[in-house]
Amino acid sequence: MLEKLLRKKTLEMDSSISDRLTKVKNGDIPSHVAIIMDGNGRWAKQRSLPRFAGHHEGMKTVRKITRIANDIGISVLTLYAFSTENWKRPKMEIDFLMKLPGEFLTTYLPELIEQNVKVEMIGNTDGLPVHTKEAISRAMHETAQNDGLILNFAMNYGSRLEIVETVKEIARLAIANEIAIEDIDDALIDAHLMTAHLPEPDLLIRTSGEVRLSNFMLWQLAYSEFSFTEVLWPDFDEACMLNAIEEYQMRNRRFGNVEGDKGS
Ligand code: FPP
Numbered sequence: 170m171l172e173k174l175l176r177k178k179t180l181e182m183d184s185s186i187s188d189r190l191t192k193v194k195n196g197d198i199p200s201h202v203a204i205i206m207d208g209n210g211r212w213a214k215q216r217s218l219p220r221f222a223g224h225h226e227g228m229k230t231v232r233k234i235t236r237i238a239n240d241i242g243i244s245v246l247t248l249y250a251f252s253t254e255n256w257k258r259p260k261m262e263i264d265f266l267m268k269l270p271g272e273f274l275t276t277y278l279p280e281l282i283e284q285n286v287k288v289e290m291i292g293n294t295d296g297l298p299v300h301t302k303e304a305i306s307r308a309m310h311e312t313a314q315n316d317g318l319i320l321n322f323a324m325n326y327g328s329r330l331e332i333v334e335t336v337k338e339i340a341r342l343a344i345a346n347e348i349a350i351e352d353i354d355d356a357l358i359d360a361h362l363m364t365a366h367l368p369e370p371d372l373l374i375r376t377s378g379e380v381r382l383s384n385f386m387l388w389q390l391a392y393s394e395f396s397f398t399e400v401l402w403p404d405f406d407e408a409c410m411l412n413a414i415e416e417y418q419m420r421n422r423r424f425g426n427v428e429g430d431k432g433s
Contacts, residue, residue, distance in 0.1 A: 189411045193241055196418040199371035201245040202238060203393070205385055206230070208377025208401030215401075221265040226403035228273050232280075237407045239284050239318040241414060245367050246320055247291070249385050253327030256296075267297065270322065271304035278308055285317030291363040292326035321367070328387040335361040364389055372417045376402045376409075394420050 206227055213223030231248060238246045251266055258266075274281075274288070281288065288308040297305075305322065338361050342348045348357070359365060370386060370393045378399040382390065396413040398405070421428065 186407050186411065189408075189415070190237075190240060193411055193414050193418070198242050199394075199414065199417055200243070200368045201247065201370045202243050202372045202374065202413075203247040203249070203370040203386055203390070204234070205249045205373070205375040205379075205383060206402040206405075207375060207379055209403060211377065212401040212403040220262055223401075223403055224262075224266060224269060228269050230403055230405050231273060232277055233406060234410055235281070235286065235318070235320055236284065237410050239286060241410075243318060245370075246318060247323055247364075247367075247370065247386070248321070249323045249326065249383075251292070251324045251326070252384060253293070253296075253325060253330055254384060267301045270301055270308075270324065274304050274308040278311065281308070281320065282312060282315065285315045286312060287315040287317065287319045288312045289319055289321045290324055291321060291331075292324040293330065294325070296325045319367070323385070326363075327384045328382075329384055331363055332388060358388070362388060369393065371422075372396060372413065374398070374410075374413050376400055376405050392422070392424050394422065 209223030209227040210220045211223070212226060213220050216222070235246060250270070255266070256263065288305070288311075290305050290309065294302050294305075301324070305324065335358060339348070339353060339357065343350060343353075364386070369389045369391070372395075373382075373386075373390055373393045374396045375381075376398055378397070380397050394417050396416050398409060398413070400409050
């Protein structure tokens, strides 16, 4: 009896998700959604579990959110998986976090391929352990021909470092007389960022109640809408993702223009 009730509840939940999904798909869908996945440690602590258990559960959320992002019709999903500042964490935790891309991609790569997902990465690969680099590059290689959702992992990524590298590259071009100082504009800077081939994020989501950017896509988020939720990343589910998209669809994006005109 209890089992029947529980099954009924699950089915009800599923149909409410699918109804909301249909409505969301009829609205303005953000092309690029970027997420700061935060709260794994607190999720584990609440359950008296070690921090890595929270990260492991967070990995399962990545699977769930990739799937719904694809269903919604989002083009790019960028996930902040490891920052240039995360090297300050205990070695054991870093080692665990570095193994997650391998575990995730070994387990879910067939599913990602079936869903036409293309795996990409931004960040400094040089600092990553060989096994992490290999797992990501294998997934990138095996999904290179896919033209569905781009699942973009930000690994060993820091926005200031990215901007510093961009400035250096543009300075080199100027010194070599390949560009004039007058050529330096927004578009040129965009073209030298790690995200050069991607649209700017329309929506940034951060979980766990923290309200800051933590060195994430500082240039690219200039005109993005922000959605902050108290929900911890391992608990962030399809309904939470739909909440964020519905919230986004109610926003009036003006890009510095006046009310009622979306600008360009
Ligand atoms: C921040 O939460 C989270 C991270 C630094 C790691 C995020 C990684 C995942 C969600 C898994 C990634 C999966 C793949 C496939 C790469 P926190 O540990 O700072 O949480 P806390 O603030 O509650 O301590």
